[in-house]
Amino acid sequence: MIPTVPQPAVMTWCYRAYVILFFVYLALPLSVVCLFAFNNSVFPSLPWEGFTLAWFFGSDAPYIGVFNERSILRAIGTSAFVAVWVAGLAVVVGTCNAFLFVRHEFRGKALLYMLMLLPLIIPGVILGISILVFSSAVANTLEDATGMWFDGLRPGLPLVILGQFSFVATFATLVISARLQKFDPSLEEAALNLGASKFGAVRQITLPFLLPAIVASAIVSVLMSFENFNTTLMLVGSESPLTITMFDKLKQGSTPVLNAVSLLLIIVSAAIGLMSLLFQNSKR
Amino acid sequence: MSRDASKLGFYLLLAPLLLWLVLLIILPHIGLFVVSVSEKVGVREYEIGLGNYAAFFTEPLYWRTFARTAIMSILATGLTLILGFPIAYYIAKLTKGRTKTTLFLMCMIPFWVSELVRTYGWMILLRESGVFSSFLQYVGLASGPVEMLYNDAAIMVGLVYTSILFMVVPLVTTLDSLDDSLIEAGYDLGGSSFSILREIVIPHAMPGIVSGCIVVFMLSLGNYLTPILLGGKDSLWFTGMIYTQFITRFNWELGSAFGFLLLALSSVLVFVGLKLSRQSLSGTMGR
Amino acid sequence: MTDAPDLVCRDLVKEFDQFRAVDHVSFEVPQGSFFSILGPSGCGKTTLLRMIAGFQAPSDGELLIKGKSMIGVPPNKRPVSMVFQHLALFPTMNIGDNVGFGLRQRGVNRTDIKKRVEEVLARVGLPGTSGRRVDQLSGGQRQRVAIARCMILEPDLLLLDEPLGALDLKLREHMKLELKALQHEFGTTFVYITHDQSEALVMSDNVAVMNHGRFEQIGSPHDIYYKPATAFVAGFVGDANRFSARVKGSSEESLILETEAGSTMEVEAKMADLNVGQHAQVFLRPEAIELAKSKEQITGNSNVTSGTVTSVLFNGANSMVALRETGSGATLNVALPQTGAFSDLSEGDEIFASWHPTKARCYPGDGA
Numbered sequence: 016m017i018p019t020v021p022q023p024a025v026m027t028w029c030y031r032a033y034v035i036l037f038f039v040y041l042a043l044p045l046s047v048v049c050l051f052a053f054n055n056s057v058f059p060s061l062p063w064e065g066f067t068l069a070w071f072f073g074s075d076a077p078y079i080g081v082f083n084e085r086s087i088l089r090a091i092g093t094s095a096f097v098a099v100w101v102a103g104l105a106v107v108v109g110t111c112n113a114f115l116f117v118r119h120e121f122r123g124k125a126l127l128y129m130l131m132l133l134p135l136i137i138p139g140v141i142l143g144i145s146i147l148v149f150s151s152a153v154a155n156t157l158e159d160a161t162g163m164w165f166d167g168l169r170p171g172l173p174l175v176i177l178g179q180f181s182f183v184a185t186f187a188t189l190v191i192s193a194r195l196q197k198f199d200p201s202l203e204e205a206a207l208n209l210g211a212s213k214f215g216a217v218r219q220i221t222l223p224f225l226l227p228a229i230v231a232s233a234i235v236s237v238l239m240s241f242e243n244f245n246t247t248l249m250l251v252g253s254e255s256p257l258t259i260t261m262f263d264k265l266k267q268g269s270t271p272v273l274n275a276v277s278l279l280l281i282i283v284s285a286a287i288g289l290m291s292l293l294f295q296n297s298k299r
Numbered sequence: 300m301s302r303d304a305s306k307l308g309f310y311l312l313l314a315p316l317l318l319w320l321v322l323l324i325i326l327p328h329i330g331l332f333v334v335s336v337s338e339k340v341g342v343r344e345y346e347i348g349l350g351n352y353a354a355f356f357t358e359p360l361y362w363r364t365f366a367r368t369a370i371m372s373i374l375a376t377g378l379t380l381i382l383g384f385p386i387a388y389y390i391a392k393l394t395k396g397r398t399k400t401t402l403f404l405m406c407m408i409p410f411w412v413s414e415l416v417r418t419y420g421w422m423i424l425l426r427e428s429g430v431f432s433s434f435l436q437y438v439g440l441a442s443g444p445v446e447m448l449y450n451d452a453a454i455m456v457g458l459v460y461t462s463i464l465f466m467v468v469p470l471v472t473t474l475d476s477l478d479d480s481l482i483e484a485g486y487d488l489g490g491s492s493f494s495i496l497r498e499i500v501i502p503h504a505m506p507g508i509v510s511g512c513i514v515v516f517m518l519s520l521g522n523y524l525t526p527i528l529l530g531g532k533d534s535l536w537f538t539g540m541i542y543t544q545f546i547t548r549f550n551w552e553l554g555s556a557f558g559f560l561l562l563a564l565s566s567v568l569v570f571v572g573l574k575l576s577r578q579s580l581s582g583t584m585g586r
Numbered sequence: 587m588t589d590a591p592d593l594v595c596r597d598l599v600k601e602f603d604q605f606r607a608v609d610h611v612s613f614e615v616p617q618g619s620f621f622s623i624l625g626p627s628g629c630g631k632t633t634l635l636r637m638i639a640g641f642q643a644p645s646d647g648e649l650l651i652k653g654k655s656m657i658g659v660p661p662n663k664r665p666v667s668m669v670f671q672h673l674a675l676f677p678t679m680n681i682g683d684n685v686g687f688g689l690r691q692r693g694v695n696r697t698d699i700k701k702r703v704e705e706v707l708a709r710v711g712l713p714g715t716s717g718r719r720v721d722q723l724s725g726g727q728r729q730r731v732a733i734a735r736c737m738i739l740e741p742d743l744l745l746l747d748e749p750l751g752a753l754d755l756k757l758r759e760h761m762k763l764e765l766k767a768l769q770h771e772f773g774t775t776f777v778y779i780t781h782d783q784s785e786a787l788v789m790s791d792n793v794a795v796m797n798h799g800r801f802e803q804i805g806s807p808h809d810i811y812y813k814p815a816t817a818f819v820a821g822f823v824g825d826a827n828r829f830s831a832r833v834k835g836s837s838e839e840s841l842i843l844e845t846e847a848g849s850t851m852e853v854e855a856k857m858a859d860l861n862v863g864q865h866a867q868v869f870l871r872p873e874a875i876e877l878a879k880s881k882e883q884i885t886g887n888s889n890v891t892s893g894t895v896t897s898v899l900f901n902g903a904n905s906m907v908a909l910r911e912t913g914s915g916a917t918l919n920v921a922l923p924q925t926g927a928f929s930d931l932s933e934g935d936e937i938f939a940s941w942h943p944t945k946a947r948c949y950p951g952d953g954a
Binding site: 018020022030034037040041042043044045046047048051058060061071107108111112114115119121127131133134135136137138139140141142144145146147149150152169177178180183184213224230232234238241244245248249255257258261262265269273274276281282284285287288289292 | 514566
């Protein structure tokens with residue numbers, strides 16, 4: 016159970032074997048995805064036909080690599096655009112919320128805090144359809160009333176951004192609040208005492224202190240936005256982000272191009288994830 | 300710095316929160332409910348009624364899918380807990396320093412990668428022309444291609460894989476905070492490994508178990524990708540049905556009713572889970 | 587009653603990678619006694635205690651409890667109970683469940699457990715608290731619960747790992763007496779480890795002083811204080827003025843020493859086997875020094891010196907003065923007599939100090 020209490024050797028070895036098996040289970044799917052990105056075959060499956068980089072750089076059909084595949088490049092661009100917006104909004108709103116929940120006492124705070132946590136327990140599909148239904152209703156009403164078109168309220172990137180933001184903001188709020196809670200308010204008071212304005216004290220003392228959490232939550236927001244599927248699926252219009260594009264391609268049949276994209280995604284996600292951890296650890 | 304200024308500051312902070320919660324969470328869900336109790340009687344003409352819910356209960360395909368989704372999700376949650384607990388315990392209690400960080404990171408990395416990629420990995424492994432099938436033929440355990448995709452076991456493997464991190468992380472956090480001397484005290488007072496697990500370790504880990512179970516259950520219930528891709532067209536997952544009503548059939552009224560039922564189911568189970576384990580939502584999720 | 591001591595350790599050794607935490611330790615603890623192991627942090631006392639409890643396996647040596655070897659016996663099968671440093675009360679259980687934990691493991695039925703929990707709680711002075719949560723009790727009450735949780739199992743040996751360390755000073759003073767009383771009440775053998783000498787001296791029948799994995803001395807608190815066997819014990823237990831010196835002359839009865847600062851003193855010869863020219867370390871308790879206003883008032887003490895008061899440290903019954911010796915300039919701490927004489931001393935006063943050769947302790951020095 017713990018190192019200081021002796022256990023039979025058989026038990027210890029069984030336990031270790033289980034842990035190793037578990038990590039094999041974790042690593043297996045990702046490993047095969049990466050591996051088959053280099054297989055010189057039009058199907059991502061055995062047998063191994065030899066090593067190739069064609070699925071990254073190739074330009075002759077059927078070996079059209081990621082970097083020459085227009086639809087995927089465009090989808091990556093769309094995803095990046097969405098992610099930047101989602102992260103920006105989430106960080107700004109999350110920071111405001113953190114100040115509100117940590118620094119202010121007001122009636123209904125507990126209720127608002129509960130509501131703020133709700134997106135964590137609402138399935139993504141439901142978030143998607145509820146926003147879809149609501150925005151369409153608003154659009155219909157507005158169009159009936161004014162006779163103008165409100166395309167922004169129809170499925171498309173603005174709704175995708177709002178849909179993803181609706182739950183990413185909760186994560187940003189939690190991460191930034193946790194950091195703000197550790198802030199010693201007397202530092203801000205000291206700045207005020209030394210002649211800083213209230214706003215100046217927050218800007219020069221508190222925000223720099225929050226920076227690691229803000230950066231970490233921005234990184235995590237980008238990651239969550241890039242990965243999101245369920246909410247996006249319900250709100251997507253003609254321009255689709257990467258996960259949706261890949262899903263459509265996957266339904267038509269898989270080619271190693273998907274493996275190549277996935278490999279890139281794995282590398283980028285792992286790098287971004289590690290970065291966010293580094294930032295959180297630099298919190299002293 | 301006047302009182303008015305700080306009041307103004309407060310409202311400026313409150314505004315984004317309220318905009319977010321009201322416009323993106325509260326009103327949309329009210330809207331969803333309103334649409335779910337509307338019945339189409341003509342072109343752009345609606346009446347209030349429970350017809351959509353009635354349709355759900357009278358059509359066996361609908362409610363059976365619903366029940367199936369719920370049961371499979373509970374099963375996946377239980378399985379994730381049983382499989383994840385020893386791992387979390389190992390990381391939290393039996394490793395130290397760099398090994399601990401490495402193992403923890405190895406757990407995290409797969410989950411920073413898109414669910415689509417993870418599921419795609421399982422497709423490559425499990426399908427008829429996949430790695431497992433080829434391997435079985437190679438070692439002579441199978442004479443022809445074996446299809447391991449498109450069944451419930453495949454869905455289960457995918458669901459557990461997709462959500463196990465959300466079980467392991469909160470468990471590692473709570474188990475980490477369990478003082479070793481409590482376990483030693485248990486042994487010292489004559490406890491066996493099993494009784495210590497039951498009386499000391501599990502009660503201590505309860506907040507982690509509850510929050511892990513809630514998150515895993517939510518993720519399984521609301522999952523769309525894994526059942527569709529690993530379970531195939533007939534996977535009969537409730538989110539798939541919602542998608543069909545909304546996007547394929549364009550029957551938003553029925554789709555909204557389905558959505559609301561799913562929401563109700565998840566809320567009820569989360570509520571029951573919290574009550575049974577005497578935890579609070581803020582306590583388990585707001586960490 | 588058997589004659590076998592409750593605990594016997596013979597040549598017990600515990601080695602970690604490159605480091606010997608416990609180095610050939612041997613001792614016996616008779617039944618019903620209070621045995622303390624006193625030592626600075628890192629001396630190996632915790633490792634020793636954890637070996638007795640079964641959380642560490644000895645590298646070598648023998649460990650017997652009630653005459654039975656405990657090597658290879660897991661902690662949950664040993665007839666010992668341990669009070670942990672931070673008590674390790676289970677926060678997820680109430681007091682009654684904490685105290686009843688051990689009996690539940692033995693499969694005792696519920697009604698008996700309930701009865702015995704109430705009994706033992708009453709014996710430690712906490713009747714009717716079994717329904718309370720751990721965090722509803724004060725530090726001293728938790729202490730008693732931790733002891734009750736062990737005593738309900740009627741162990742042959744109760745191990746205590748600095749349980750008073752986390753308490754504040756006042757409560758610690760109180761708990762010392764209470765622990766002693768509880769030990770008396772239960773009649774169980776206690777093995778207590780601490781770095782606090784006053785805890786060890788007040789409570790114990792026997793004290794072992796430990797340093798660098800070895801026992802420096804085992805003896806009664808009185809012997810430890812007045813007849814320290816080694817320089818380490820003399821320096822670690824109690825306050826002492828310490829001099830490095832060299833032997834200048836010796837006779838049947840006494841040694842004549844010259845301190846590094848240049849003053850001479852006479853000590854009993856039988857204290858240490860020293861020859862002329864060898865280095866020595868001398869320890870002198872502040873209360874062993876007598877003060878006098880004039881040289882004439884000194885009778886019977888052969889070591890006489892004079893000094894200037896550099897500071898008066900008033901601390902009630904434990905008040906001290908610091909003197910600078912006139913000749914050598916060495917600092918000498920002297921306890922003020924509790925009679926109130928010399929209470930008018932102030933900085934700058936000239937005064938005489940004297941002590942009897944038998945009061946100082948002398949050990950071979952390291953030449954430093």
